[in-house]
Amino acid sequence: MKITNEQLKEMYLTMLKIRKFETSAMDLFADGKIPGFVHLYIGEEAVATGACANLREDDYITSTHRGHGHIIAKGGELNYMMAELFGKEDGYCNGKGGSMHIADATKGILGANGIVGAGHNIAVGSGLAIQTKKTDQVCICFFGDASTNQGTFHEALNLASVWKLPVVFVCENNGYGISVSQERHQAITDISVRGASYNMPGITIDGNDLFAVYEAVGEAVARARKGQGPTLIECKTYRWRGHFEGDPTVYRPEGELEAWLKKDPIPRVEKYFIENELMTEEEIKEMNDNVDKMVEEAIEFAENSPIPSLESALKDVYSDIVEEGRVR
Amino acid sequence: MKITNEQLKEMYLTMLKIRKFETSAMDLFADGKIPGFVHLYIGEEAVATGACANLREDDYITSTHRGHGHIIAKGGELNYMMAELFGKEDGYCNGKGGSMHIADATKGILGANGIVGAGHNIAVGSGLAIQTKKTDQVCICFFGDASTNQGTFHEALNLASVWKLPVVFVCENNGYGISVSQERHQAITDISVRGASYNMPGITIDGNDLFAVYEAVGEAVARARKGQGPTLIECKTYRWRGHFEGDPTVYRPEGELEAWLKKDPIPRVEKYFIENELMTEEEIKEMNDNVDKMVEEAIEFAENSPIPSLESALKDVYSDIVEEGRVR
Amino acid sequence: MKKMTYAEGIREAMRTKMKEDPNVILFGEDVGKFGGCFGVSGDLWEQFCDDRVRDTPISEGAIVGAAVGSAACGIKPIAELMFIDFLTVGMDQLVNQAAKMKYMFGGEISIPMVLRVPAGGGIGGAAQHSQSLEAWATHVPGLKVVYPSNAQDAYGLLLTSIDDPDPVVFIENKVLYAMQNDVDENEMKAIPLGKARVVKEGSDVTIITYGRQVYDSLQAAEIVAKDGINVEVIDLRSLFPLDKETIVKSIEKTHKAVLVSEECKRGAYTGDIAAMIAEELFYELDGPLMRVGALNTPIPFSTELENYVMPNVRDIELAVRSLF
Amino acid sequence: MKKMTYAEGIREAMRTKMKEDPNVILFGEDVGKFGGCFGVSGDLWEQFCDDRVRDTPISEGAIVGAAVGSAACGIKPIAELMFIDFLTVGMDQLVNQAAKMKYMFGGEISIPMVLRVPAGGGIGGAAQHSQSLEAWATHVPGLKVVYPSNAQDAYGLLLTSIDDPDPVVFIENKVLYAMQNDVDENEMKAIPLGKARVVKEGSDVTIITYGRQVYDSLQAAEIVAKDGINVEVIDLRSLFPLDKETIVKSIEKTHKAVLVSEECKRGAYTGDIAAMIAEELFYELDGPLMRVGALNTPIPFSTELENYVMPNVRDIELAVRSLF
Ligand SMILES: Cc1ncc(C[n+]2csc(CCOP(=O)(O)OP(=O)(O)O)c2C)c(N)n1
Ligand SMILES: Cc1ncc(C[n+]2csc(CCOP(=O)(O)OP(=O)(O)O)c2C)c(N)n1
């Protein structure tokens, strides 16, 4: 699979958007501007970016509680995302969803999800819809290592494989489910071995290597488009922050984070740009500045967006029924 | 593992008890004496028998909707079983459970189960209890091929393996989940490959070969008793009858049943007895007659047992609360 | 007028919609060649083949989840669970996904799925195959809950449910499957959700019920009619949306009500309706709100015990009489 | 008197029982070194180590199932689900196994397990992390359902629940975790299930509530007291067994009732209690049975919307006033 320079720059831009969006979300949460739970994607940017770079706008993804990265990579707009994190009216969900429930139907984003393991079968359903409509779309299902112990993982992979559905299962193995390390939540090292249970190809790659992710997912997407069925891809990566903002990460062995910080996926691409003379230091800096601006704009957009009207709380429970509100 | 002659005769007796109990249940259901659903074990006798022959009375089993064979093999008494099938007061559950819900705590039988896949995690719990009490008991978990697509299978095997619980997972692969053949419910041939997903030993054996079952489960039980963790054993077998009594089995390819009838596990043992001069034809006949009598007695016991009192319907919902009944 | 069973009503509604719209598909355990555990899908597989009538593995989570996901992508899935008792296995997908997605996502995504679930006792199925769990579903904002009592309603309500943009839990009563009803061939059409049917008009007391208990209620009404008690019987047809208007009108007339369902009484949905009446129509009432349900036990296996635990005509009759 | 948080009350009850009986164990996601998502298990892992305080994989079915199976084999497991919303994932094991085993098996097997589940809104958790699902559990014969409102009750009720031979769903309110209450050190002992507490005596109207709404109800009572309305507030403490006696006595005195919970109103357990009152105590009532609950929507994320959807002091006040 060949990556054009344009594609690579596009991907780099995406990674920057994720990194900077998340860094801002981190600060805003600390400042008390974002309520609820926030799970950041910092350190894992290459996975969502490399994977989604293989998708068309009419392809689908399902996401997780740690969804900002997936959504940005699939084309989600920073303004609406940030406004949603703030719980504002102009947010993707009009303030009703928050960080864990962002969706964008127009971009095939079937939603972040607060239930670990729930996306797996939604992705299967998406594959079923594609197969029923006989199009060549695909769906990428993103999920964490710990979610692969959920029964839904098993049921989804089994069904996708029996029905040969166009779903690519992308596991983000960041070594932990909250505080529980992989070796304490499953007795295997490579989650990709689980593909064999469904006679499904399974591979393990370096999830901090944008090129590796792009390529592996690209092949799987091509197979899926051709009706050759699903694939399981395990991307080894690491989350830099705690599980959610506020997590003191007492469970991390010393030095672990530091070792992973060295594997930061972003400088790896920058180095490639420089070495291959695709971008200059200045161009890189400019792109960074641009993204900084985008994120600032998003924050401004979010700050300026109104608080949702109270009546809006009653809307969209059903398509056709709106119950009465409070008298108070 | 060496089998003594006594053990072998005991196992043969067990197989006969299962076969004849089930054949009677079949007739009684046809005669309208047994209400509800009845799932028969005919053809699969070697699995339960060979497996349970490795267990002590204080070991545990969990069973399924097709549970009669497991229960007999673990020492369940025909009288109480038959009375339960009739829904009578002297049945194992005082008529409240029926075919799908027979248990005998004194024999470590944690219950047949009407929910496909529910036994898996109950077995895990049993293993957890054993580990907590630090005894050398084990639990055998019986389940069908189609149940291995239930999320519970996955969660149970994963947890049993992470915690190294003394559970032996015995899969009865009879080729079908109701009307759906294995190739249509999963994309694999040998279910034992799924052990690898949990770093758990997995083997496939001929489930109609009593010796093979006895030996394979024996090794797994020994491992479990020593604290070396769980094992997955797939026993290939076949159910001679429909899924439940009344099933017209339209889904079976021609000749399939006939081929399996030839692999009847019972004559295989009889042949061994004769060839090795362990039992004469007459002794075999005598044992058969004895079992016929046992089953007849069980039917008589069931027929003579009273219908449960209506007030009993209100008992045993809780240990300490009995609500009011009907006024009517 | 022609005869049709309840199961046929359901099947024909599926056939009608599947013929009309290639995006309507059916899947579940053994719904294909086998024709469904209760024979409801029957010959649909022969007509629509593997792609549109699919046998699934035993994976209720995946069944409900696939319904949610495909519905989110523009398909109109009908998913069948073999027994409502197995909803426990696919509950997350129904409650946390299907019911909430439209709301959580600010209206972005609709889930036009139907989940068909056979419910109720009366077939010796014992504790894990006989439950009535409609109360769980009615308690979940975002779900619609339909429970037909006869072939014509089953047909008309399922047509509507399949077309409905929201997730519908379509509850079918196992004992009714084989029951034949007269259907009016000119009236084989969609029935809106949220419209109850006054099965029998009366002036003295209102029985509010649905599903199988409609028949028991009518019988009880006949019995007490001999003593001059004129019962009105309302078949709710859909539990949510609830036809409050019809309930209110009836109670304003009769000033008495008996609520009947097969649910175990504690926590039954009839309790919620009774509570609504006790809150909003209190001054219309001139007697206690009686409720008839199953006893608060799991459903026992033995036929005699099951019959004792389940509500019957006599229980309804006594509840009605207690008000006079 | 000393101060104790609700979370501490729960933790100390577990500690007491774990010290007393080696068969009491605790497991769930991140309950070990991490100390639990809400810090409830705290330092228990340090005291009792890996064997008795176990982190599990993310597998709610296995967590509840392991509780059922180990309880059936003579252990007294305490299983924690991180949020009650995840009950949907382990529902089968609770409803079809734990609740029914004793009955289905004719009394042969008991399931002395406790399932601890944090419930309710108020922390910006949005639709999938804020539900109140007690009504589901109360509708299942075989389950006991406990819902403490303060540290002392949490302690005493959990002691009893751990010793109870039947499965107990022990519901904890997230917002209360950090709330400090005065506890009477001489009264740190088991509280029987099924005994409500009259938190405030009154003569004019009875508020029946539990959990977090006890505090809102007391505040509302204070507000209306200024206008001479003397409210009695009952904290149910256990939803099943239900202390009917205390309810009956109070209503025989006040003849009016308001039922308050955080559940969305449709299908709430308060409806069942209201229905019971409307059936059995109708002639004691001299006004509508008022109910206060959350709106019938999923819980929205934005703080303002969440506050609007959730019931509050003003709603209770208005419900009380409407009766005078
Ligand atoms: C059904 C369910 N169980 C538990 C949780 C609580 N929870 C949220 S995220 C998480 C850990 C998920 O780990 P993993 O799948 O590896 O994803 P990561 O957070 O590492 O990206 C847990 C336990 C949940 N949200 N849903
Ligand atoms: C959760 C659940 N789903 C579906 C069923 C209906 N059902 C009962 S047995 C069965 C097939 C089981 O197949 P398998 O596990 O292979 O066991 P076998 O019947 O072949 O022994 C099905 C689908 C059930 N009882 N429980």
Ligand SMILES: [Mg+2]
């Ligand atoms: Mg992880």
Ligand SMILES: [Mg+2]
């Ligand atoms: Mg099978």
